[in-house]
Amino acid sequence: xxxxxxxxxxxxxxxxxxxxxxxxxxxxxxxxxxxxxxxxxxxxxxxxxxxxxxxxxxxxxxxxxxxxxxxxxxxxxxxxxxxxxxxxxxxxxxxxxxxxxxxxxxxxxxxxxxxxxxxxxxxxxxxxxxxxxxxxxxxxxxxxxxxxxxxxxxxxxxxxxxxxxxxxxxxxxxxxxxxxxxxxxxxxxxxxxxxxxxxxxxxxxxxxxxxxxxxxxxxxxxxxxxxxxxxxxxxxxxxxxxxxxxxxxxxxxxxxxxxxxxxxxxxxxxxxxxxx
Numbered sequence: 001x002x003x004x005x006x007x008x009x010x011x012x013x014x015x016x017x018x019x020x021x022x023x024x025x026x027x028x029x030x031x032x033x034x035x036x037x038x039x040x041x042x043x044x045x046x047x048x049x050x051x052x053x054x055x056x057x058x059x060x061x062x063x064x065x066x067x068x069x070x071x072x073x074x075x076x077x078x079x080x081x082x083x084x085x086x087x088x089x090x091x092x093x094x095x096x097x098x099x100x101x102x103x104x105x106x107x108x109x110x111x112x113x114x115x116x117x118x119x120x121x122x123x124x125x126x127x128x129x130x131x132x133x134x135x136x137x138x139x140x141x142x143x144x145x146x147x148x149x150x151x152x153x154x155x156x157x158x159x160x161x162x163x164x165x166x167x168x169x170x171x172x173x174x175x176x177x178x179x180x181x182x183x184x185x186x187x188x189x190x191x192x193x194x195x196x197x198x199x200x201x202x203x204x205x206x207x208x209x210x211x212x213x214x215x216x217x218x219x220x221x222x223x224x225x226x227x228x229x230x231x232x233x234x235x236x237x238x239x240x241x242x243x244x245x246x247x248x249x250x251x252x253x254x255x256x257x258x259x260x261x262x263x264x265x266x267x268x269x270x271x272x273x274x275x276x
Contacts, residue, residue, distance in 0.1 A: 009225060012227035017263050032275060041063050062211070067183050095174055100144060105156070180198060183195070185229060206233065246261040
């Protein structure tokens with residue numbers, strides 16, 4: 001069937017390794033839009049943090065952000081929110097008490113307190129730089145449970161890969177996993193791992209399915225392009241899934257078609273292929 005919906009991850013997929021939008025990727029998405037194919041970006045970023053990328057495309061579109069928790073238009077119209085219940089967030093805090101210095105809780109607003117953490121002491125590298133550029137949205141609350149007066153978007157744990165593997169192992173077999181979805185984003189070259197704990201059954205894949213059904217698209221009419229572990233549900237849903245060449249070897253074993261890397265404008269190559 002002719003593709004009607006194109007779902008694209010941002011970091012490691014649409015953007016190159018310098019976090020820039022290549023001109024060929026931009027032209028390909030504009031061509032897709034002009035040919036009647038709907039484009040939706042699906043990202044682990046917060047909605048506000050993804051806007052700067054989406055606005056470069058030059059046409060109206062919707063964003064699936066926070067790994068599927070929020071689906072919202074460029075203009076700010078909300079289609080769906082899938083928030084993490086306070087009780088589940090508190091259970092996460094209790095279970096991962098030894099990792100709370102790596103924890104960031106996010107809320108669906110753009111004011112002080114949209115991001116909450118206890119301290120910046122152990123966070124470094126790109127995560128620390130990201131937080132420091134968002135200081136106007138950050139509240140420091142100790143203990144962090146004191147900020148849980150409403151349902152957050154997610155609880156996020158970030159740090160070195162080995163440390164986050166310890167956190168993931170500590171969750172294994174826990175009753176907490178009956179209340180949440182655990183999604184992982186890993187960047188080996190940067191020794192960075194992000195664990196997102198969201199509402200049960202929340203993911204890019206669930207959000208993409210919901211949007212496709214709303215728009216009347218069958219999964220066979222959906223193209224999805226991603227590069228990381230948090231893209232797996234989205235790729236499994238799409239009738240035409242592509243994994244980027246810069247993805248880890250583990251993800252390349254799932255039977256998805258292989259795209260060129262993000263530094264080789266893999267998105268442009270795939271879009272031109274499916275449009276043809």
